[in-house]
Amino acid sequence: MKMIVTIAGGLGIGIGIGIVLDFQLSSTISFYITMALLAAADSLFGAGRSYLEGKYNYLIFITGFIGNSMLAGLLAYLGDMLGVPLYYAAILVFGGRLFDNMASIRRILVEQHMKKKHMKKIESKIEN
Numbered sequence: 081m082k083m084i085v086t087i088a089g090g091l092g093i094g095i096g097i098g099i100v101l102d103f104q105l106s107s108t109i110s111f112y113i114t115m116a117l118l119a120a121a122d123s124l125f126g127a128g129r130s131y132l133e134g135k136y137n138y139l140i141f142i143t144g145f146i147g148n149s150m151l152a153g154l155l156a157y158l159g160d161m162l163g164v165p166l167y168y169a170a171i172l173v174f175g176g177r178l179f180d181n182m183a184s185i186r187r188i189l190v191e192q193h194m195k196k197k198h199m200k201k202i203e204s205k206i207e208n
Contacts, residue, residue: 083131087124111160112153115170119152120145122174125181132188148174 105113123145130136152170159166 083136084128087128111167112156115152115156115167116149118170118174118178119148122177122181123148125178125185129181129184129188132185132192 123141126144127136127141130141152167152174155170156167
């Protein structure tokens, strides 16, 4: 739970800073940053999933976060230089993984909720 609060707090601070500061990106760079943000979001959802599964490792998260972001930006840049839309690969892979991680997170949270509900039901039967 502490990790989720930390991530949400960091995201809130980042959004707040982005709203307060008048920071403009050129249209050529914004495309690459968008691809990198998609990869970063994939890493964040993957970290959330691994945390809920009890497998979280900060080193894997940091290296995946940086590596995936750089790879997505590089694919978009190389595709631009070659005139081939390689960014589709990043969108398909990272977008697909985002949905997969979100589905897993949802499933884990529902199972945890159902398990707690079941345990409360058993405890109430024992007390009666």
